[in-house]
Amino acid sequence: MPELLFQKFDEKIELTDEEKKLSCSFFVPKKLRKRQYLLQEGDVCKYIAFIEKGLLRSYTVDDKGNEHITQFAFEGWWISDQYSFLTGEPSEYNIEAMEDCELLLLTKQTEEGMLEKIPKLERFFRLLLQSNLIATQKRLVSSLSQSAEERYNEFISACPTTLPRRIPQHMLASYLGVTPETISRIRKQMSSKSIK
Amino acid sequence: MPELLFQKFDEKIELTDEEKKLSCSFFVPKKLRKRQYLLQEGDVCKYIAFIEKGLLRSYTVDDKGNEHITQFAFEGWWISDQYSFLTGEPSEYNIEAMEDCELLLLTKQTEEGMLEKIPKLERFFRLLLQSNLIATQKRLVSSLSQSAEERYNEFISACPTTLPRRIPQHMLASYLGVTPETISRIRKQMSSKSIK
Numbered sequence: 001m002p003e004l005l006f007q008k009f010d011e012k013i014e015l016t017d018e019e020k021k022l023s024c025s026f027f028v029p030k031k032l033r034k035r036q037y038l039l040q041e042g043d044v045c046k047y048i049a050f051i052e053k054g055l056l057r058s059y060t061v062d063d064k065g066n067e068h069i070t071q072f073a074f075e076g077w078w079i080s081d082q083y084s085f086l087t088g089e090p091s092e093y094n095i096e097a098m099e100d101c102e103l104l105l106l107t108k109q110t111e112e113g114m115l116e117k118i119p120k121l122e123r124f125f126r127l128l129l130q131s132n133l134i135a136t137q138k139r140l141v142s143s144l145s146q147s148a149e150e151r152y153n154e155f156i157s158a159c160p161t162t163l164p165r166r167i168p169q170h171m172l173a174s175y176l177g178v179t180p181e182t183i184s185r186i187r188k189q190m191s192s193k194s195i196k
Numbered sequence: 197m198p199e200l201l202f203q204k205f206d207e208k209i210e211l212t213d214e215e216k217k218l219s220c221s222f223f224v225p226k227k228l229r230k231r232q233y234l235l236q237e238g239d240v241c242k243y244i245a246f247i248e249k250g251l252l253r254s255y256t257v258d259d260k261g262n263e264h265i266t267q268f269a270f271e272g273w274w275i276s277d278q279y280s281f282l283t284g285e286p287s288e289y290n291i292e293a294m295e296d297c298e299l300l301l302l303t304k305q306t307e308e309g310m311l312e313k314i315p316k317l318e319r320f321f322r323l324l325l326q327s328n329l330i331a332t333q334k335r336l337v338s339s340l341s342q343s344a345e346e347r348y349n350e351f352i353s354a355c356p357t358t359l360p361r362r363i364p365q366h367m368l369a370s371y372l373g374v375t376p377e378t379i380s381r382i383r384k385q386m387s388s389k390s391i392k
Binding site for chain 1: 264333
């Protein structure tokens with residue numbers, strides 16, 4: 001039984017044991033090894049993935065060949081390209097496993113089937129999207145208005161304590177829209193402050 | 197009868213005439229004159245607003261006193277600060293009418309009541325949040341990876357043709373995270389290209 005998934009359901013809605021059991025039948029388990037892709041640019045995003053174990057990143061590559069990381073997602077989170085999943089258009093994103101991962105996948109068809117059989121999950125996904133939208137809006141405002149230091153501090157204070165250790169410095173820099181040297185400088189400044 | 201609201205419902209879900217009529221009873225109509233506020237920074241956001249007529253903007257002010265516009269919203273769109281609305285925490289945003297506006301408001305209580313009476317609307321709001329999330333993610337990627345010209349062109353091609361005329365140049369600059377001089381330069385370049 002996917003205990004972490006059930007725990008996430010319980011945080012937002014009330015499902016009976018029967019409904020939880022039924023929900024499982026719509027998910028397909030999938031293992032990815034580190035550096036394998038769930039989605040590659042140009043392909044249609046066929047899945048919404050719930051992460052039971054591991055860490056993934058989604059990123060896009062601009063015309064000059066620079067990577068821009070749009071999301072890190074780890075245990076208990078969901079990852080997908082909503083636009084491609086919804087429209088069937090080819091995706092502009094890549095979703096790559098940064099560690100060995102265990103995922104539970106929904107396709108468009110199984111998601112619709114599940115929502116039809118368990119309408120309470122409409123509410124779950126509405127609330128999930130709401131949280132996701134709030135976080136994305138916050139990041140957008142940060143990218144428009146905050147300094148590199150402020151963005152770094154906001155990321156560190158909002159994420160679980162073990163996460164920064166799992167993310168290579170150059171990827172965190174890409175996520176925050178700064179250079180790796182900037183992250184290095186901020187970290188040095190912070191450690192010298194904490195020593196004083 | 198709020199025809200535009202019903203039209204928006206029809207685009208995403210199927211409601212009976214009875215359900216549409218019932219939904220109306222949860223909304224409170226509100227008129228705002230140009231420059232009046234629906235929400236001011238530091239207050240709790242009490243409303244989700246559907247816009248029947250007019251144009252609003254939401255913006256935040258950074259520590260240096262610079263405004264950053266996060267959203268323009270016009271007829272047929274919704275505007276709110278989801279985070280403050282959801283958590284009851286004071287908002288960091290201002291929502292101001294840029295023209296005389298006619299709104300339909302939901303409070304947290306009336307939204308919950310409406311979703312309880314008309315559960316199909318869970319789906320409507322889920323799909324609405326999904327579209328909003330996709331647009332916000334797209335803007336985030338643009339802000340991290342695109343030039344001022346690319347962002348301007350993307351905005352112009354995605355929005356209704358009359359909208360740019362309704363938005364003052366300095367506000368569009370704030371929304372795109374560039375200076376008003378940059379917008380001016382891009383517009384000149386584009387008009388000289390179209391003459392040639």
